[in-house]
Amino acid sequence: MSNRRQFVLKSLIGALGLSSSAFSCESTPEADSDNKREFKGPVILTTWNHQETNAIALNVLKENGSVLDAVESAIRKVEADPNDSSVGYGGRPDREGVVSLDACIMNKAGEAGSVCFVRDIMHPITVARMVMEKTPHVILAGQGAKQFALENGMKARNLLTDASINSYKEWLKKSEYKTIINIENHDTIGLLAIDESQDMAGGCSTSGMAYKYHGRVGDSPIIGAGLYVDNEIGSATATGVGEMVLRTLGSFLVVELMRGGLDPYQACKEAVHRIVNKYDCKDTQVGYVALNKYGEAGAYSIHPGFIYTCSTPHKNEVLKSESYFK
Ligand code: ASP
Secondary structure, eight states: OTTOOOOOOEEEETTTTEEEOSSOSSOOOOBOTTSOBOOOSOEEEEESSOHHHHHHHHHHHHTTOOHHHHHHHHHHHHHTOTTOTTSSTTOOOOTTSOOOEEEEEEOTTSOEEEEEEEOSOSOHHHHHHHHHHHSSOSEEEHHHHHHHHHHTTOOOOOOOOHHHHHHHHHHHTTOOOOOOTTSGGGOOEEEEEEOTTSOEEEEEEEOOSTTOOTTOOOSTTSBTTTEEEETTTEEEEEEEOHHHHHHHTHHHHHHHHHHTTOOHHHHHHHHHHHHHTTSOOTTOOEEEEEEETTSOEEEEESSTTOEEEEEOSSOEEEEEOOBSOO
C-alpha cells in the first residue's frame, strides 16, 4: 500500500460539529496492492447543510431506487421547504416580487435536463428531469417550461410565503442590490450522488440571487456551469454568485481538472483560483463541491463560511470548506 493516502477530517468546530477537510466521509482515496483506489460505497455530497436531504437520497438508494431517483427525491424535499429561502417554495423573489426558479439534472449516461426562469411550479428539478427524459431538448425556459410542467401533470401554485413577502417589503425600502457572502441568497442546493455500482448523477435547484433583475438566469440551470456529471470521471456543482461560475464554466472545469488527474479538492481549488485570479471577489462568494468516480469528495470556496454535507451509510457530516481568503 505504498500509495495509500489518508485524509482525516480535521478540527471539529462549534456546536454543529463542523469540520474542515480536503476530503470527506469514509470514501477517502486509498489504494490496494495494485495501486487501485478502493471504492467504499455510496456517497451523497451537497452544498451547504443538508444532512436530512442526504439521508433521503441514501434511503432511496437503500430501497433500490436509482441514483437519479435519489437525486430528484432529495432535491424535491428542499424545494418544498418553505423555510429554505433560496430554493423552490419560499425562495426569495426578484426585484419585481416574482419568484423564478432554475434547476438542472444529469444522469449517468451524460444526459441532461434543465429549466430556467420558471414560475409557479414548486418542483423545477422534476420538470428538468422530464425535459431530459421526455423531450429531445436540454433546456426549457420561462413560460414554455411552465406550460410543459402543467401539460405533464404538475400544478401551478404561488411560491411566495409570508416570510418571503415580508423580506421583499423590507428590501423594497432601500431597493439596493448587493450580494452578501454566505447569507441565504447564496443557498442553491447542489447534490452529487454515487451509488453502490459507482454510477453517478447530480442535480441543482435554486430561486437564484435574491432580488435579482426580472428575467435573470444564473449558473444553476446551465449544464457545465452550476452542475456537471461525467460518469467516467466525476461530478461537480456550485453555489454562490452564479455570474462568476458562468464566466468560468466552473463545474465542467472542475470535472475536466479531475480528468487531468487532480483530486476533487485540488480541482475545486483550482477552479476557485481561476475566478479570483481574474475578477474582484472581495464581496463575492462561490463554493464548489466535487465527487470523483472513487467516491472521494472535496470542496473549496472563495471566502470562509461555505459548508457542505457529505454522507455515506455510515456518516452524515457537515464540513467546513477551505477557502482562498482566510
Ligand atoms: N448560484 C445561484 C445563482 O447564481 C445562487 C446561489 O447559489 O445562491 O443563481
